[in-house]
Amino acid sequence: MYTKKMNEIWAVAGGKGGTGKTFVISQIASYLASINKKVILIDTDFGGANLHSFFGIESRKKTIKDFYKDDVPLESLVTKTKIKNLEVIPGDINSTIFDVIKYNKKLKLFSHIKKLDADYILLDLGGGFNKNIIDFFLLADKMVVVTVPEITAIENLFQFIKSTFFRKLNFLLGIYGLKDFAKNTWENRSEKDIVTILDLIDYVKEESGDIGEIAIKELQNFRINIILNKVRDSSEIKEGFSLKSICIKLIGISALYSGYIEYDNHFWRNLSLTQLSNEINISLKTKKDVKRIVTNIINEKQIAIEISKNE
């Protein structure tokens, strides 16, 4: 029997604007395309869409908005780029339609995305914490986050991961008839000596017995792949390990540090959107960094920490 091969959906979120997320995702897509994988990049950056600029697509007659508004088939929105194997579905800058997406609409979009003919579907999610972003993130096969080594950005991303996990926890407990249990417990956390999400999980386990245990078991495949962008030195590389660690020890999730991209002074200084679409401007070092990241994400591996002797 002929079975159509399934695509794998990677959702890339950043928590905060200005982390270079769209640059990173475009490089990931380009690398995957270069190793002969068919890639479709979908710009779901509600209101802040700029993916088209990275691939020099000028006219944006077709955008993801058309799928919602006019029920245009998703596959007809797929637009070719200059790069072989790489196609995009552009987002819409002015759309506000995403503010009111119902959960079943999101599921519908996802079922259509799953049917697209590609090896990898990359979702460029917007910044911020809105429920659309969180839900798209949770529905993906692989959850990828991009941040920069600045404490505000890392704090912001940590909050994003926490919110995402919390939503998933609530959702699962809801399925098992414990709707709002986690939410109510969290709201009264100070009375119960709960500080971290991990404490909350322990509390849920204790109080709800077997049911909580089952729900929590399903959380075990909740895994975040971390990418650090614009890294300048070895101490900044380590911020990624620190972020990974607090995800594991403070939230209790599985996290992998997929890699980092070194800050390319030349590239960012000469940044303009027309140049972005020109592959020549991407340094070899950046390409190597991206290759390592993609390989790690595919194989569920991570980079190892290096510590020099004088530390």
Add this chain to the structure above:
Amino acid sequence: MNSSEFDKYFLTLEITRDSTFTEMKNSYIHLRNLYSKNNLSISPLIQALSKKKQKLIVKEIDEAFNMLEKYYQDKKMENIKTKREKIQRSRVPTFEVIGGEALKMIRKVLGIELEEIAFLSGVPLKHLINIELERYDLLPPDIYIKTFLKKFAAQLSLDTDKVVADYFKRMEDFKSGIN
């Protein structure tokens, strides 16, 4: 300790089983620093934890390091052992026909005492000695010789069927030579 019992320590140090010793140590140094010194930029997030909780995390990290240090040492010893065995095996001469003398030579190269083989195989020492020295007249009936040879050969990681066939051939040749 069962090797899967180390899983939680790998998890605590946020590494995987294929990590090297240096990677394990580096991860330990970083985590120890992160949760005890509060001098990294990410520290404000950790300070939200109670002092008690922080101490508990540090304790777990220390424990994981101590356990894994032993784990890697054992693994290293094991590796050295298998490496040594491999080298010894490569020195084992090859024989067209394996008789008592050949068995003895192979055993010597592998550095195994007959007593050890007797202990591990359950074959009485005197029979092993007689097998090596080819004192055919002192050996038990054929059916026993066959079993003993198989056990002996297995201890030396040799092809048991070949050893039995070769040994019997030599023995029969010898006996027919006398007659």
